[in-house]
Amino acid sequence: MNGRYSRNMPALSAEECAVLGQKHVCVVGCGGLGGFLIEILARIGVGAMTVVDGDVFDVTNLNRQLLCEETLLGTKKAEAAAARVSKINSDVKIKAVTEFLTMENGSQLLEDCDLVIDALDNIDSRRILAAVCAKKDLFLVHGAIGGWFAQITVVAPGSGVLDKLYPPKAQVPNKGNPSFTPAVCASIQATEAVKLLCGKPSTLLDKLLLIDLRTLEFTKINL
Amino acid sequence: MYGYTGKMLFVNLTTGELEDKHIPEQWYRDFIGGPALGARILYEYMPAKCDVFGEDSMVGFISGPFNGSNFFCGGRYSVVSKSPVYNGWNDASSGGDFGPSIKAAGYDGVFVKGISPKPVYIFIDSGKAEIRDAEKYWGLTSVEFEKALAADLGCKYSASYIGPGGERMSPMACVLNDYSRAAGRGGTGAVIGSKKLKGVVCTGRLPIQIADKAGLTALNKSIAEFLKDHPMLANMRTAGSSGAFLPNLMSGDTCVKNYSVSLEETGKTVQDFERIGAPKLSDEYKTESYSCAACPMRCGAEVQVREGKYKTDENSKVARPEYESLGWFGPGIMNEDPEVVITCNHLCDQYGLDTISTGGTLGWVFECFNNGVLTKEELDGIEPFWGDGDAAVELTKKICDMEGCGKILAQGSSKAADYYGKGHEYLFVASGMEIAAHDPRRAPGYIRTYQLDPSPGRHVKGGLAKANDRMTRELRYNYRITGYHDVQETCVTEYINASGLCVFTARVFPGTSIYDAYKYVTGNEMNKRDLRFFGIRAFTMRHAFNLREGLRREDFTITDRMAGRPPLKGGPTKGITLDEVRLGDNFYNAIGYYQDGTPYLDMLEITGGLECVINDLYPPEEKK
Amino acid sequence: MKVLVKFFVFDLPPGFADAELELPEGSVVKDVLDACLDLLEQRNVTMDVNELKTATVMVNNKWSDADDPVADGDTVSIIRPMDGG
């Protein structure tokens, strides 16, 4: 075992670390959530990651997106993610996809993945991602943020949970995006992802965790 | 400095002064040329909120680095000014020979202010400029003027000038060159007319320094090789933009019945309009092809109507109408006769009127008349029933002569509706500008550009619509990621406009050729990221002109019909309503503006080259 | 009958996260929402009606529609969707 992963243990067993090293995770969205997620997953040692985002960085990303640096404004987020990962952990096989996920390219992008993480920033894209995951029979770790709030859940393929979270006419007022919220949300998403990848039961399967950072109330709701 | 002459001509027509100006070299770096550099110059030298027809009002004729470089399709120049239509920023571009000629005459651009007491033109010969009397040319149409000028000068020249439309200060007046090429939109022709300036005439063969001639030649060669088998080349060569007519009509892009219905609902079919489109139009009327400087496409063509009541003058150069004109003078008024289209188009070219604004105004008149809003009496006895080509020609003549009702209609549909006090519900305008024959209900990206481009109502600006064409229907009407695509494509467009490239072709050029060419011509590097920063800078510079004029997001209006309120009842875009607010929000988010259109301070700082804008928007004492 | 209402992801002042509402028998989810609006108005708290109407509602941790009944002692969670990333 490499010294690199020695501090993963004994929280994770050596076997679990080895299993993680065999897994391929797809992180869709390399913005606020995605940046932290990719960082955490690269450091803990997943075997391979596909990171998907067609967007480029702009000034409004600087306040919270881990991957966004002043010198990177105008460059592709997915490319920045790949560069970062290769600097942190060269064991991780990283593939950057500098396109947006669509119904057409979705299946191909998620080929060979073991788990998908939803780090997107809008409802329509999330619906598309959930549909593709259903088709490919993949679990999806969903996270979303708004202002001082965050929500996380694990979506079993085809369970339709996202349709419940986002009714057809859902309106999402802008509540801002302070830097601490994506870090909390991404951290919990990554936790659930690691559990799933190691074959542990996920605490948030069919449960919605709602976080209110103003009061620090964490509420779990059965779905 | 490679790619430029490094010299601008500044003219004050009130005092008769001419001055060679050397603007900072950094401005060339930051703004490249064309509308972007024009905006920087007008921002510096033209006072805010001045009367568009007043002494301080400026108009610029400006080239780009590719003009005269021989890079393929790099021959387009721009005119810039304030617009008399919406009192904000205007730029419009044109092909032909004028762009390269102005540089060969020794200048990158000509900027004119003041008002001459009598008609004049500016004559530039190999770096020497003078103001010349134009009394005898005043009132001449384009063909008459070019012929008279050719006879008087007795040398090879190229001119950018106005027709009677501009002289009479119609807000639909365009700026002409090479007989029938036009920087059409936004009414800059009227601004030139208000100065009693017929135009700018250039002659001379001064060389332009190219940083890497061999590189550029090799690049041209590889592009030629690439284009050899490209379908675009064959299409453009044979049909020009008219090739798009029938496909666009079918897809729901064209302005059927002034955009009021789909083709399907009119009971007509695409076949009914076949003679207006490719290949019939060219088979029947085309006499020869022509091209802009340094373009292998040769997408332009001359036509002749050989007999009948619309027989054209064989001694006159008559241009084959471009797609937009076919759309408006065709299905826009339900006319199926190509000879009517050719005639209306030629009248506009002769008199220096923008065919889109004139066509759009006709569309509005036709709909008003057919719905009983405008009467025969108000139209000097003309009865423009849908499809009546003769009525269309007569109305166009009246507009050109500004005679009778033509005097009112020559102000454009918006001002005409205000004058008559009715018909506003049939307007299809953005900030008072008539719209090209590209329906935003088919490609929603257009509505963002029509509404919020600093020069509103343009189909050749912005970008999302370009991306729309590559999208499935589901994605086209899904607004989730429009901001990204919109800014990305807008930046490419800004670069194409500024450098002097052609929007038809530059997007198709292979790989990195449009960046490489910039390096070969100017010696400066350009990559994708630079292009993005340039694009944002260029857009913001034009936008800042409007901000300084006091124009805000809410001042940029579109009519409800454009957004599909109410939606069409049939055809490919049946039931479509657009959310232009969200498209605008997304765009502003992605480019780095507040929702009211004010750019973020740090965005301006990081983009660079916009210190003048920062000083105005964030004066030092307020800057936090 | 009494129901306990919990607001999630609404920017309400402290102390407003929960509210106990008195409702007539036979009330449905829609009535709960209307009562919430009344209550907030009484207490001078402004809220966009649309925000409330487009929120998702759970009665005792079960997804519910506007017409689903509520009973005495139920907990009604009103969750405004969020989609940021």
Ligand code: SF4
């Ligand atoms: S494609 Fe047509 S408009 Fe464009 S540069 Fe060539 S000839 Fe001119």
